[in-house]
Amino acid sequence: MKSPFEYTSPEALTAKDIIDLFVPYSGEYYNVPNLGHTFLNGPRGSGKSMYFRYMEPDCQSIVQGKEIKNLDYLALHLPIKEGQLDKTDLSLLKNKHGEHLINEHFMVINFSIKIFENLSRISFEESEENLKCCRFFIENVFFSLLKDSYWDEDYSIEGISTIQQCFIFLRNICKDINRDFTRTLISQIFLAEGKHISYSGPLCLFNGFMLNFLEGLKELPFFPRGPIYLMIDDADNLNIIQTKILNTWVSLRISKIVSLKISTQLRYKTYKTINNSRIDTPHDYSEINISDIYTTKKSLYRERIKEAVERRLRKFTSKSNISVDEYFPSDKDQEKKINQLFEEYKKKNGGEKKGYDFAYRYARADFIKNLQGNRNHYSYAGFDNLVNISSGVMRHFIDFSHRMFTMQLSKQNEKEEIRFITPIVQDEQIKEYSKWFLEENFAKLKEDASNSSEELNDFVLLRNLLEALGQTFHLILISDSKERRVFSFALQDDPNEELRKVLKLGVELGYFQKSLIGNKMGTGQAQLYILNRLLAPYFKLDPTSFAGYKFVTCQILLEAMTKPNTFVGRLKRSGVNSAFEDNQLTLFT
């Protein structure tokens, strides 16, 4: 039986699958297909690649109900895998002869290969006239650009009889150039032992090659009249020079020919160009931060997940009408007890209106507290809980739902369709997933042999900080503090370099989300870090609240980072709001 939550990479999904499964974003995401360069930033799994897949012509042809040549735009996906362009060899060219030009050539040729590969898979209208125009483009435009780029090989278009073959032909030429580049230059770099080396191969650059052939392609009668969008996916995987080169392209006013849609996983190296000027939003590009949407418009995210799950259930099961709450039911017994406590608190504290706030703040927290030694029995089952725990990253929801499905299947007759995931299975799997997210994921990162000792140290410090914060938030939850559902902290002062690096690493790895709030003095803004709710089951926290945060000094965080056990031990003994040795220092204010 196929799991409705089995993850398939967007590239492997057909257009029909994408249309069936993908939930289009609302709000500012509708600006992504607009003219102009755009950065789409979000953690891994937040749906960027899926969105790019949705923008591709085969999907848009269905969505817009138009033939390819009448589409509003033509979007071409250019994924950048780790290590694909960021070659160690090329880093040896740092500050050497031709560093920029050689890196740009390498980027352009690899992008060109992908562009023509994509084009060869599009169902353009095959006709004599279109083929004639395509051949004309190759012989009169493309060949000329190759010569201009110092690639002197001769090619013949004899035997090419379809448009698809034309694009495969062009792709193969670019592959020839890339092969030649790797063979000639890369081997020289090592032999040069750090010295400058001469380069006599071709140089295919953005201006003078890629932009020119894209402009030529747009003139073809079977091409959409609208702009071309190059969707550069995971641009964090470029090296620093390549990132600057890409930024230089962003700074060009070329949107009538091509717009760059660039996705990043919050690890984008710089916004400077090769001339060290900065590209800025909004006049060079527009920017969409997916995690902002989650932190500021929570209900929108819930609606997206709900629809995504329902679509999957419709597609892969016979359950066309089942609701998400039925498929992921909560622990009824637990919820009943919490509701009873809720009603009790409401009555005792001023009735429906006045008591509601008190009950909302403390009912669930006190329930967890009252479980005492049985806090592991607090159940995180239920659709709403799972949505909150997924922390704005759809991929997490899909992943742990898949595990739940697989576990549920193993507990019943395999031929019998699963009507819902029991609360026990949900709870068990989400706790396993939470543990995996912190422990196993971290262990894998540390084992990566390519990490330097400095990076390894940063991982250790981050782990300490997460452990200290998680345990602290749990202590707050079961304390008598006024605000108990604390999931975030705001910096009271500026972090030093060490803390700044660790917090940045935490954001890049998805353990924190970063935002801004008004500072305590009311004179500006402070950095707010929200712990990933995937850690709620691990640290026995309540994931339902969003609002609770505390101000904290950087000195305290540094202590938590370096001596987490000592730090937490002191809090356990003296209480979370107690003063330290120096009465002027308090943990949270």
Add this chain to the structure above:
Amino acid sequence: MDLGNKNLEEWLKNVEPNMFPQGKIEDHYTHYKKLKEHLKPIHEEVVHGANLKDPEMFLNDHGEKHIETVISRASYLVATDDCNLTPYEVYLLLCCIQIHDIGNIFGRYNHEKNSVEIMKEARAICGRDTIEAMTIRSIAEAHGGKLENGNKDKISSLSKVVDTMYGDIRPRLLASILRFADELADDKTRASSTLLRTGKIPKKSEVFHAYAHCLQSVKFEHSDAQIKVTFSVPDIFLSRKFGKLDEEVFLMDEIYERLMKMYYEKRYCMRFMKKNIDIDRIRVHIQFYSEEEICEIHDKLVFDIRDRGYPSDTSSIYILCPELSRNNSRLDGEYFNSLSIKQNN
């Protein structure tokens, strides 16, 4: 830089060893000379080729003499204390000067790009590798024309500083020197004066030759941060109109228009040269004389073209800052007022 009364070519031939970065002595002059020799026959054909392609035009000289004039102008431009080009930069600049107008052989349109054909032939000699060839080409192309998006600001698309195996180079600086030197390189020697006087110049090109004929000299006075331009205009040129492409114009109007172009080129190029070369104004002398009586007629005109007084407020912020316009609408008070109303509703 102190050229010691030599031009850049002569200076490059005998560079002091201490001028080379890190003392690495390179024989750039020999490479440059090879390129120059290779291009010599092509330079001789440049004007013929352009005129064959566009028979209704008759270009003034873009051949070897013009190249020498550009080198001379560039030499005077860089002869300041704050401009210290390295030997490699001088070599690149000279190569760019050699090829910048070569594309004319293919016709005037897009001529700064057509030099690619010639460059490729010359690549075995000049542009010792592709990096160097591409660098020379991009600097040479920046002397005129437009970018793909129609923008005339080609120099900004070049890098400020680039690492090379012969030391750092400054493409923007070199391109601005080439561009401004080329702008100043019109003078009497460029004009086909006899053909002009006998009415043998095609109508469309008359005024270009007339202008060049009248331009007596261009002098650099760095101590006063000025360039002095002197014209001598014969009376017979004042009393007629000259053909200029599809219209007819008076020579004085053409002189003023060309001086304004020179002024705009100065302003543009100064953006990239100002740390090294300071030209604040263009001082113009225009003398009028009778050819028959060989004496001056009319009072001489002497004036400065420079920024004056308080900056004009006729240039709008929307022109200076294109990012304040979006989808043909200005982001002005009315725009934000409408936005605010929309958000409140």
